[in-house]
Amino acid sequence: MHRNNKNNQNMRIYRPGMLQVGNYADYINKTVVVSNQTDKPAKKRRFSLVWLVVFLAIVGSIGYLFRGDVKSITNQSIVNRPIANVNSALLSKPQTTVCNGNTNPKQIIVILSLQHLWACNYNLVAYSSNVVTGYTGNPADVTPTGTYHIYTKETNVTLTGNDGVTSWHDPVSYWMPFLFNQYGAYGFHDATWRTPNQFGNISTSSPNASHGCVEAPLNTAKWLYDWTQVGTPITIQAT
Numbered sequence: 001m002h003r004n005n006k007n008n009q010n011m012r013i014y015r016p017g018m019l020q021v022g023n024y025a026d027y028i029n030k031t032v033v034v035s036n037q038t039d040k041p042a043k044k045r046r047f048s049l050v051w052l053v054v055f056l057a058i059v060g061s062i063g064y065l066f067r068g069d070v071k072s073i074t075n076q077s078i079v080n081r082p083i084a085n086v087n088s089a090l091l092s093k094p095q096t097t098v099c100n101g102n103t104n105p106k107q108i109i110v111i112l113s114l115q116h117l118w119a120c121n122y123n124l125v126a127y128s129s130n131v132v133t134g135y136t137g138n139p140a141d142v143t144p145t146g147t148y149h150i151y152t153k154e155t156n157v158t159l160t161g162n163d164g165v166t167s168w169h170d171p172v173s174y175w176m177p178f179l180f181n182q183y184g185a186y187g188f189h190d191a192t193w194r195t196p197n198q199f200g201n202i203s204t205s206s207p208n209a210s211h212g213c214v215e216a217p218l219n220t221a222k223w224l225y226d227w228t229q230v231g232t233p234i235t236i237q238a239t
Helices: 001-009 024-029 036-071 217-226
Strands: 105-110 117-119 124-130 146-149 155-164 168-181 184-190 214-216 232-238
Touching: 117 217, 124 217, 146 168, 168 217, 184 217, 214 217
Parallel strands: 105 232, 184 214
Antiparallel strands: 105 117, 117 124, 146 232, 155 168, 168 184
């Protein structure tokens, strides 16, 4: 009987979790003799239990930290947060220019009210400049609106004429006429007798405006001469 009891005690298996609720001192004071077949599975189960506890602790900690991060966004809502922080310039539509919609590889547009011209390469602005256009106080000096074409190109010529009020004799470096009517020829040319700040700043109602031609700074006239060709379309608009 005693031997059987001893054998029974020696074959006792401590299952996972038993040491947490049993008499741990009793376990230490006893010599537990188990076979290799029973010892290894017990250790394996205890090892699995430890890793299970560690895994659950880690998962719980991550969940707590995640919830804490969300709650730490004080008085803010991801749904209600405005999009105003996005650079509005990146979302804005492309700026509209007078060349938008142009289908010609080369096109010159002049707007009289703005005293400005644009050279368009299809719908892109290739060049722009302030200009001086005709005086509206005299019919012969009005820059005519409409669509025309450059019909010749010349350099180093002298423009002469008479509008019934005054006459002129002006040497120019670049001359690109686009219209000839009962009053004479109208075209683009440089006007070196003007100061730079006059271009774009002389009203068409001023007697100091042109005699009907589109006058440009020397560098603009040169650029237009090099860029245009005979047949380049010209559009002159009031506004």
